[in-house]
Amino acid sequence: GDSVTQMEGPVTLSEEAFLTINCTYTATGYPSLFWYVQYPGEGLQLLLKATKADDKGSNKGFEATYRKETTSFHLEKGSVQVSDSAVYFCALSDLKSSASKIIFGSGTRLSIRP
Amino acid sequence: KAGVTQTPRYLIKTRGQQVTLSCSPISGHRSVSWYQQTPGQGLQFLFEYFSETQRNKGNFPGRFSGRQFSNSRSEMNVSTLELGDSALYLCASSPGTTNEQFFGPGTRLTVL
Numbered sequence: 001g002d003s004v005t006q007m008e009g010p011v012t013l014s015e016e017a018f019l020t021i022n023c024t025y026t027a028t029g030y031p032s033l034f035w036y037v038q039y040p041g042e043g044l045q046l047l048l049k050a051t052k053a054d055d056k057g058s059n060k061g062f063e064a065t066y067r068k069e070t071t072s073f074h075l076e077k078g079s080v081q082v083s084d085s086a087v088y089f090c091a092l093s094d095l096k097s098s099a100s101k102i103i104f105g106s107g108t109r110l111s112i113r114p
Numbered sequence: 115k116a117g118v119t120q121t122p123r124y125l126i127k128t129r130g131q132q133v134t135l136s137c138s139p140i141s142g143h144r145s146v147s148w149y150q151q152t153p154g155q156g157l158q159f160l161f162e163y164f165s166e167t168q169r170n171k172g173n174f175p176g177r178f179s180g181r182q183f184s185n186s187r188s189e190m191n192v193s194t195l196e197l198g199d200s201a202l203y204l205c206a207s208s209p210g211t212t213n214e215q216f217f218g219p220g221t222r223l224t225v226l
Contacts, residue, residue, distance in 0.1 A: 032213050043118075043204055044217040089157065093213035101147070101170050102206075102215060104157040 002027045006090045006105035013080055014113050021075040021108050023064075023090035031092040033057075033066055033073040034102070038087045047075075047088070082112045116141065118207050118218035126224045132193040135221045139186050139207030145169070146188035147215060148180060151202040160203075163188055164210050192223075200225045 007022040025033065032051045036044040048057030053068035062077045073090060090105040119138045127133050139146050147170075148160040159172040163182035180190045186207075192199055202222050206215035 034214075036217075043219040044206075046214065046216070049214065093215075101159050101162065101172070102149075102213070103159070106156045 002029075002031065002092060002094055002103050004090050004092055004103055004105035006088075006108055009087075009107070009109040010111055011108060012111045012113065015082055016079045017112075019075070019077040019080045019084075019110070021088055021090075021110070023073045023075065023105060025071050025073065025090075025092050027071075027092060027094050029094045031094040033064070034091040034093070035062070035064055035073070035075050036089040036091060036104075038089065038107070040086075044089065080110075080112050082114055085110055085112045118205055118216055120203075120205050120218040120221050122221060123219065124222045124224075126226060127195050128226050129195055129197060131195050132191065133195060133223060135190045135192075135203055135205075135223070137188045137190070137205030137207075137218060139188070139205075140216055143207040143209050143216075144186055145208040145210035145215075146182055146186065147206045147208070148188070148190050149204040149206065150174075151204060151220070152200075157204070160190070195225045197225050199223065 003026045034049045035047040037047045048059040050057040050066035056065045064073050064075045087107045087109045089107045091102050093102045121136045145164045147162040151157045162170040166182045177193045182188045202220045204220045205218045208215045
């Protein structure tokens with residue numbers, strides 16, 4: 001079945017460092033890909049999305065490009081801030097199987113030091 | 115536009131009891147999905163309701179059930195609670211025609 005694999009955490013960086021969180025997926029169809037962020041004590045917020053190959057999603061300085069050839073959707077940010085500390089989830093939703101079901105990776109906890 | 119709301123935010127129950135959680139979707143959204151989040155299993159899909167009908171279901175036992183009302187509000191019920199049901203239960207709403215979902219803050223259930 002469809003699945004998402006993302007890099008294990010926790011990831012600790014200094015403020016203004018470059019961030020990469022790796023994500024790869026397995027899907028039989030043509031999924032949409034997402035990055036969600038969860039701040040302490042809160043639900044999930046959609047950070048960015050891409051719906052087809054070579055699409056780049058971006059938001060709040062974060063970017064991710066849908067790479068069909070490598071089945072990847074790595075999250076990047078050029079200069080992280082303390083406020084970016086949160087748990088990040090890579091996810092997919094395949095219209096072929098079910099538009100309503102999102103499959104999540106295990107999450108990567110990110111901590112940014114001032 | 116108001117976001118997804120869930121009530122209650124926190125709940126403590128004992129084994130064997132049952133519990134009902136509530137979710138109000140974004141106005142105009144007809145689809146409501148439920149997810150369970152635990153440290154061990156991560157985020158897992160429970161089920162989805164669209165226009166009062168269950169449209170999709172995850173791999174959970176029959177103790178987990180749900181329903182949706184004509185105003186799109188949804189409830190999730192867990193009967194005969196077990197310690198392993200302790201989790202954050204997240205509700206997500208969607209227009210139902212796209213695969214983008216908007217999540218509520220969750221209900222933290224603790225089973226003692």
